[in-house]
Amino acid sequence: MPKAERLARTLEHWSIALRPEQLGVLEGLRAAVAVWVMVAASEALGQPILAWAAFAAFWTCLADPGGPMPVRVRALGLFSALGTVLAGTVSFGASLGAAVGAALLFSAILVCGLVRLHRWATNQVSVLASVVAVVAIDYPRDASAALQLSGVFLLGSLSAIVLCTTWRIHPYRPARQALRGVFRSLSELAFDLGRAADASGPRSQHRALIRDSLERARSLLDNTVAARNDVTARSGLVVALDAADRFFAGLIALEHWPDRRPELLGLAAEVFDEMGRQVMRQTPDWSRLRPCLDRLKDEAGESDRLPGRVTALWRAALADLLAAAPGAAGAATRRAARQGRTDDRAVASALRHALRVAVTVSVVNEVTTLLGLPFGYWATMAVVVVMQPEAAATLPRMLERIVGSILGGLAAALVATLLPSPLWLSLVVFPVAAATIALRGVNYALFVSFTSALFVLVAAIIQPGHGGAIGEARALNNVLGSIFAMLGTALLWPDPLAGSFRRLMERACEANLAYCEEVMRRSAEGPSIDNARRAAGVASTAAEVALHRLILMGRRRRLGVEEASALLADLRRLAGVTTVQWLTGDIASPTSIADQAARCRQLAEDWSSRFQTGAS
Numbered sequence: 001m002p003k004a005e006r007l008a009r010t011l012e013h014w015s016i017a018l019r020p021e022q023l024g025v026l027e028g029l030r031a032a033v034a035v036w037v038m039v040a041a042s043e044a045l046g047q048p049i050l051a052w053a054a055f056a057a058f059w060t061c062l063a064d065p066g067g068p069m070p071v072r073v074r075a076l077g078l079f080s081a082l083g084t085v086l087a088g089t090v091s092f093g094a095s096l097g098a099a100v101g102a103a104l105l106f107s108a109i110l111v112c113g114l115v116r117l118h119r120w121a122t123n124q125v126s127v128l129a130s131v132v133a134v135v136a137i138d139y140p141r142d143a144s145a146a147l148q149l150s151g152v153f154l155l156g157s158l159s160a161i162v163l164c165t166t167w168r169i170h171p172y173r174p175a176r177q178a179l180r181g182v183f184r185s186l187s188e189l190a191f192d193l194g195r196a197a198d199a200s201g202p203r204s205q206h207r208a209l210i211r212d213s214l215e216r217a218r219s220l221l222d223n224t225v226a227a228r229n230d231v232t233a234r235s236g237l238v239v240a241l242d243a244a245d246r247f248f249a250g251l252i253a254l255e256h257w258p259d260r261r262p263e264l265l266g267l268a269a270e271v272f273d274e275m276g277r278q279v280m281r282q283t284p285d286w287s288r289l290r291p292c293l294d295r296l297k298d299e300a301g302e303s304d305r306l307p308g309r310v311t312a313l314w315r316a317a318l319a320d321l322l323a324a325a326p327g328a329a330g331a332a333t334r335r336a337a338r339q340g341r342t343d344d345r346a347v348a349s350a351l352r353h354a355l356r357v358a359v360t361v362s363v364v365n366e367v368t369t370l371l372g373l374p375f376g377y378w379a380t381m382a383v384v385v386v387m388q389p390e391a392a393a394t395l396p397r398m399l400e401r402i403v404g405s406i407l408g409g410l411a412a413a414l415v416a417t418l419l420p421s422p423l424w425l426s427l428v429v430f431p432v433a434a435a436t437i438a439l440r441g442v443n444y445a446l447f448v449s450f451t452s453a454l455f456v457l458v459a460a461i462i463q464p465g466h467g468g469a470i471g472e473a474r475a476l477n478n479v480l481g482s483i484f485a486m487l488g489t490a491l492l493w494p495d496p497l498a499g500s501f502r503r504l505m506e507r508a509c510e511a512n513l514a515y516c517e518e519v520m521r522r523s524a525e526g527p528s529i530d531n532a533r534r535a536a537g538v539a540s541t542a543a544e545v546a547l548h549r550l551i552l553m554g555r556r557r558r559l560g561v562e563e564a565s566a567l568l569a570d571l572r573r574l575a576g577v578t579t580v581q582w583l584t585g586d587i588a589s590p591t592s593i594a595d596q597a598a599r600c601r602q603l604a605e606d607w608s609s610r611f612q613t614g615a616s
Contacts, residue, residue, distance in 0.1 A: 028438030030167045031061035034160040035433040039426050039458060048462045052149060053156030055135070056083060058454070059128045060160035061437055066174045067220070069165065075125055076164065080157040082115065082129040088150030090133050094140035098369070101137055105365060106358045108133040109384070113354025117347060127385055134361060134380035175237060176279050177441075178217035182244050183276035185210045187269045189251050194265040207572065208544045210248060211537040217241060236284055236321060240275060243317040247272070249533060250310040253583050256576040257306045264307055267295055268314065286321050293318045309583040352493050353389045360387065360488030364481055373480075375459070375473045382481025387489050390549060394489040397444065398482040404448025405478030411449070412456035413471025422461045429457050452478070501550060504543040505564060509604045511539035512571045512578075516597050519582045529582060536575050544568055563607040570600050 034057040042050035063079040064072055086108055093104035109130050116126040132153070141149055170176075189206055221237055247268065254265070271292045278284040296315050361380050368376030386401050388394040412432075419425055436450040452474050459470045515536040518529060547564055574596045581593050 023442055024438050024440070025434075026167075026169050027061070027064075027066075028434035028436070030163055030169075031058065031160075031437035032430045032434035033167075034058070034061055034156075034163050035454075036426070036430045037159070038156050039429050039461065043422050043426055043461060049149070049152055050156075051458055051462050052087070052152045053159070054458060056087075056153040056156030057160040058433065058436075059083065059131065060157045061164060062440065063122075063125050063128050064164050065122050065124065066169070066171070068171045069168075073161075073165065075122055076161045078115075079125045079128055080154065080161060082112070082125070083132040083157060084150050084154045086112075086129060086133045087136050087153040088146040090136035091139050091141045091149050092143055092146035094137050095142055095146070101140070102362055102365065105133060105137045106362050109358040109361050110354050113357055114350060117350055130357070130361075130384045131381050134365070134384060135377045137365060137380075138375075138377040170282060172221075172237060175217060175220040178213065178220050179237060179240060179244070179279045180276045182210065182213045182217050182241075183272040183279070185213055186244060186247060186251065187272040187276075189248075190265045190269040190272065193251060193255055194262045194269075207252065207537075208541040211541045212545075214241070214245060214248065215538060215541075217244075236286055237279060239321050240279055240284075243275070243321045245530070245534065246313055246317040249579055250313050250583075252576050253306060253310055253579040256573075256580050264311065267292065271314075271318070289318055290322065293322070306580060306584050313583065349389060353387070356488055356492040357384060357387050359492055360484055363488075364484045367480070367484075368477070373473070373477060375470065375477055378455075378474055378477035379481035379484070382478045383485045383488070386482050386485035389489075391486065391490040391494060393549065394486050398486045400443075400445035401448050401482045402479050404445040405452045405482075406475045408449035408452030409456055409471040409474035409478070411471075412453035412460070412474075413468045415453075416457065416460040416471065417468055420464060422464055425457050425461050429454065429461075432457060448478075501543075501546045501564075504539070504546045505567070505604075505607070508536075508539040508543040508568065508571055509600065511536045512574050513597055513600065516574060516578045516593055519578050520593065533575070533579065533582075536571075540568060540571055540575070563603070567600065567603040567607050570596070570603055574600050 035054050038050055038054035038057050042048060042054065060076060060079060060083075063076060065075050066072065090101070090104055090108055094101035112126050112130040112133065115129060116123050136149070139149065185206070189210060192206065218241060221241060251265075251268070271289065274289055274292065278286060278288065293315060296311050296318070361383050364380050364383050365376070368379050373379065382401055382405075386394060386397050388397060415428060416425060419428065432450055432454045436447065436454050439446045439450060456471045456474050463470070511532075515532040518532040543564075547561060547568065550561055574593070577593055577596055
């Protein structure tokens with residue numbers, strides 16, 4: 001496997017995503033036009049306040065969730081309205097005195113944090129609305145000037161909305177990109193299985209990442225199908241997702257079989273590569289998979305052995321894809337219709353996080369004011385975007401923000417020094433803005449690097465001759481704000497990790513044992529097996545993610561992390577041998593599954609005892 005792919009997998013395992021398939025070139029070009037028009041207008045008219053219109057256009061493009069038009073319009077409209085109100089209100093409040101401004105900023109951040117509970121909102125809308133508030137507090141204006149600021153923000157936001165809704169990108173594109181990532185990961189797993197005979201820990205990690213990718217793609221696809229009210233899977237994407245899940249099951253089974261048939265795995269990799277290409281086409285040509293289907297028949301081998309059963313499973317998956325079975329989208333629609341319900345626990349978590357962010361922002365705002373830091377809002381902005389509900393999730397975001405801000409700020413300072421003319425700088429803004437939006441789904445550190453460069457360049461256009469100082473201020477403020485974000489997450493009403501981790505571990509045990517019992521109780525056919533296998537994978541992945549977060553938090557010894565790691569590894573092993581039994585029927589001995597299940601139960605009891613001791 002190429003080193004770059006191994007690096008991507010390792011980074012994603014530690015919550016640092018690197019997803020090349022999420023590169024959005026068209027989205028980047030669209031955002032670049034929206035931003036550059038406002039920057040050019042500001043320079044041509046000699047009106048620095050129009051820089052706010054450029055920022056508004058940029059933030060609006062970031063708020064675009066993609067997908068179906070109704071979803072996008074509601075999200076964009078909500079952000080535009082919130083941003084317009086907050087820009088003027090917070091700016092005017094800042095002019096009334098430090099106390100009034102601080103109280104208004106705290107209230108604005110708190111309200112924005114709770115906005116995400118609204119069914120039309122997204123987390124991105126909530127965060128970006130908070131960003132508008134923390135920037136506006138550094139621009140105190142009287143009532144008339146604050147109203148003008150709101151108008152300028154509305155101008156930039158509406159222009160971006162018009163551009164985003166008229167320069168249309170296919171609504172299924174995010175789901176297609178996620179599916180392509182799934183097939184890429186499946187190809188990597190097939191490559192790994194073909195070249196190594198052991199079932200090592202990293203491969204278990206890879207399985208967890210594939211399951212996470214599958215569920216992310218499923219969520220995107222379900223939401224898109226539901227919002228568009230599709231009743232048939234005309235694009236075949238739903239059937240392709242189901243095929244990916246069945247191919248994944250076959251690979252898991254082969255991992256626990258001594259004779260893995262490298263030629264079969266090589267053919268599977270070819271199938272994944274072709275499916276990855278086809279899902280990115282607006283009209284996929286699934287017939288190009290027919291030669292692979294024919295070759296799978298040749299590779300079937302003995303039907304009473306596992307490779308033969310896996311081949312039959314894969315042939316059925318491809319046959320369904322070639323037939324583009326109708327009705328799959330209806331199931332997806334029903335699944336999506338059940339999503340989005342907000343329970344009391346989610347409300348409490350959102351309120352706790354909103355309070356945490358509001359308090360930390362208020363503290364950092366006072367610190368930057370006392371220190372007299374220029375562009376202090378960059379520090380409070382860092383707090384808003386870095387803070388996550390859990391400290392373990394905030395840590396990688398903090399590191400990526402610091403690295404990206406330093407690299408982007410210094411690079412932009414160098415450009416501003418070499419090209420001090422506002423005209424030249426405005427020309428550089430276009431590709432930088434395009435790259436910023438294009439890379440937002442690829443990697444956060446890359447996104448921050450280009451975002452920092454963009455803000456520094458726009459500021460250098462407004463204040464010619466100060467590019468170097470602005471770049472240094474950007475880096476310093478982001479480092480300061482990121483560190484405070486980490487401290488605020490860890491110290492202010494931290495989420496009870498111990499209780500949630502225990503629940504996730506219990507669900508993982510229950511789901512994997514239920515899958516085992518389902519296979520031993522029923523025949524090798526039926527959707528109940530697929531549902532049980534998927535539930536086991538989802539539960540194991542959630543527990544593994546929580547486990548790694550505990551390690552990042554330094555809770556290794558207190559909560560029995562070593563025992564939990566051993567238990568999760570055995571649950572993965574149980575799922576593997578259960579899948580073998582499901583495919584082979586009476587070929588694999590049920591006794592071995594029962595023994596493995598008993599071992600998992602014993603490990604679960606040992607871990608529970610160790611956990612209670614460490615948590616007390």
